[in-house]
Amino acid sequence: MRGLVTVLRRGLAARRVRTATTAIAIAAAVAFLSGTYVLTDTIDAGVHRSAAEATGGVSAIVTEAGGFGGSLFGGTTTIHPGLVAKVRGVPGVSAAEGVAVGYAMPLDRRGHAVSSSAAIGVSAPADPRLRQFALRDGHWPRGADEVAVDATTAGTLHLAPGRTLRVALAGGARTFTISGVVGFGSAGTIAGVSVVAFTPEAAPGLLGTGGRYAAVAAAGEAGVPAAALARRIKAAVGAAYTVRTGSQQADRLAGDISGAASVIGAILGAFAVIALIVATLLIANTFTITVAQRTRELALLRCVGASRGQTARLVILEAVSIGLAGGVAGLFGGIGLAAGLRASLGALGLPLPAAAPVLRTHTVVASLIVGVGVSVVAAGAAALRASRSRPLAALSAGLTATGTRPPGWTRRIVATGVLLAGALLLVTTSARGSVALGALALLVGAGLAGPMLVRPLTAPARRLLPVAAGVCGRLAGRQMLRDPRRVAGTGGTLAVAVATVSIVATLAATTTSSRALDVRRSLRADYVLSTTPGTGAGLDPALTGRIERSPGVSAAAGMPCGIFRAPGDSDKLCGIDPKAYPRLVDPHASAGSMADLGPGTMAVSAVVAGRLGWRLGQTIPITFPVGGTRPTRIVALYDYEEVAGAYLIPLSDYAGHYPPDQQADQTILVRAADGARRQVRAELTALRADYPQAILDDRAGYGHRAAAGIDLLATMMTGLLALSLLIGLITVAVALALSVLERTREIGLLRAVGAEARQIRVIIRAEALATVVTGSLTGVALGLAIGWPLARALNGRVLGPPGVPVPLLAVVLPAAVVAGLLAAAVPARRAARLNVLTALRAE
């Protein structure tokens, strides 16, 4: 064992460059992983802390139990003032107040919304213990014309007590005086929402809650434990309501904000998955190369009497020490990377809470498992391959050997089978499960077939290289064929990373074109006023009335939307005026008739009905926020759901089943009389001055807007593309650096027979470019092959031809060329600077 350790230590010291290159590769891979974890945990911790601080004084929160949605401060706005009195009467309760919640968006000086996140208007309870936020500056609002705003919004708009602020409300924009600035514990706001606080008296009217509350906040008498108080309140209010203690409410807040359902969570989740896969591939590839280079040294050890076990231990020990060093360096590098990621996500418009970086146990464990574990497995597998050859054969094979054993027949057959099965699943099925399985099979099959695919896939690049770079290009091309497994590992890592991006991009492009086509085919209105989903914005039904009566308007209808529950489903439905809609939107009933849409009935998108197993004429028990469960008969199944949504009920039914604040229209469809379009457009534009939350589009514009719902996907894609190219750059740079080390003697020979330093650089660059470009294009092809079926599976169907992510394609190739040149920079310089004589004598 001691001898082994000496060999190990001397070996690591002697091959400093190779050891360092390997460790850097591991550190980079681990940094991606730990950076993602650190960022996620940091955000979670920040959210938890501010949520806990915000709800600190509250003993119990009562909300409606139906699960029909709500906001940070409560559930659906259906709580009758009588319930507040009932809670106040519970023994041990010293104070209880109803909390009114609604839409209130602060506007900047030009009248634009301050954010694209939720904009919450809330009543600030009179009892200080019941307020879920703390005053930082100024005083609490005292009259109906005063408001307090959250510190983040105040900062963004440069507001201070005494200044005025215009706020968009469902009933029209109004101007208020700022009385104070509030914060949530140490945070300015939570999860990027904006908060405007009104007096308890003014809030219900301004927010249009019709006297109802979203929650009842209660504080206990001194000495009454929160849990006991919550139990007593629960007993008093009954099963229709949920009662949470302050800390339970904090957990729920945090869960809502940072859960996997949130956009930030989804983006970070995608980052983590890519980081994990690519980190594993990168480390495995690096060790495969370094062990292959040492075949000769290991064989020599065998020749002087080392057992197979001893050489295996040597390789494993070495992998453990390099993996540990790289893993620890990467772990801490990840903290820096997390700060960078946070800044760039912030720049992309996703504000994240400020907090000190959080390093949790699972980050450390995952980093070390990937750093050390993957190193050991990859090194072990490579060493096993090396040890299979007889010692003497390996000795004489050495470094000058060309090519490796061609892949065995078993591998060929398995790879072909898996690829075919994947392709078959992707082409013939549309169920989510089988498409996902097909995508997986395609990726695994491509991985298995990698070394066999290198020759055909690199053929175009190898043919172009000599044209572009003469004999240097040809030498680079030959080099690529030398060890297909290595090229597959290097280019494959990049291909996987690019494939991930291009799956998302293809999915987005296909969904976009399908949605735009849906709108084009179904929309009959000339103009659409819509609100941004997710902000909680709505438009007063009175506005629809005003528009309807305007000169030049031939038809107008508003669509309010709200959450419902049905067995096996919970989604958003919209109310529609059966008389007005046919002139405004044609969802195109494929079964039944839209004309039958009357009281107690509904129309459903055919795709959704198919997924849920609902049939025409079937009666479904639908649960509404108001009035409980009603049997509802399906009278029509329709094709186009982009404008009307997936579920429609008559407006009269909607009015009875939803609370006052949800009567606000989310979309208003307007049709102009012949020749009056210009006039109508001018009127609608003028109306928008009072309703800045409304977005005005003509038909073409609304088609784009409906499609732009996946803008965030595009944002995410940009980040992922940058990340994957960065990873590709590192992979290629590491492989090239190791390859230059290995080919030192060849480079010396080339120089001796007259190659210039410049020509050596060209050879290395050409190889890098060919690898990166081929890898990226393969990734794009895989992305298209998987993205199209995936779009069909996720959307239920795709209208029109599959979308091609043109912007991505336009960016990938130039970006790959730049990445290739960058990756080649260091290895090429090193190769070009080699002293001819030293290189010729190299081992």
Added chain:
Amino acid sequence: MPGSVSPTVTTAAAISAVGLSRRYGEGPTAVHALREVDLTVPANSFTAIMGPSGSGKSTLLHCLSGLDTATGGQVFHDDIEITRMSERELTRLRRERVGFVFQEFNLLPTLTARENVLLPLQLAGRRPDPGLLETVIGLLGLAERLDHRPAELSGGQIQRVAVARALVTEPRVVFADEPTGNLDRRSGTELLRLLRRCVGELGQTVVMVTHDPAAAAYADRVLFLADGRFAGDLADPTLPAILDRLDALEDDLGENGAER
């Protein structure tokens, strides 16, 4: 056989060295691989450099060919001094005026024999002279093996490809560093005869380092080195004469070592 081919030795020097020194390191630990060596290599001749291990013969070859940089003295190819050349000029020298044959690792494993032969011309952006190419390939008996990769060639064939590669640029001098060191006796003899014919039939100048007296006997002249110093030469060498001279050199070294 040795000396049976009478070369037309001209007086023109293809290579000359004046006070050539090569020192590795500084101060007391410095190693003097070459000390003040003066020599000339006539054009159109076959010169062997011999000496005991560590005598500096490889260093001499590297310095004469421009692969290594002298720390003192001058080296001339014809009348051009190469000891002051920049890296760029040395690259041009390697392209146009010298050819190399090494002991091992002579060929790029990814290229066929033909591609390896043409490599220097392609790197320099030159077209091969078809007549010369045919002559060289014919002379070296490589016509059958041109499309094979180095892995498919025997050691002797690899060295012959290397010689063809060295000749195809029509260099002024071919430097061979232990070209037969890795070959069996038969292949070695064959290669030496070929080098001999290059001088005789193609008018080449060949400088070869070897530790094998039998190989050196194929040369027109043998230069001896001992402890980094020029230690005499032997024209039209025969095997016994070379052996005698080597024995003498090693005895000297032994005595010198004893004195120290």
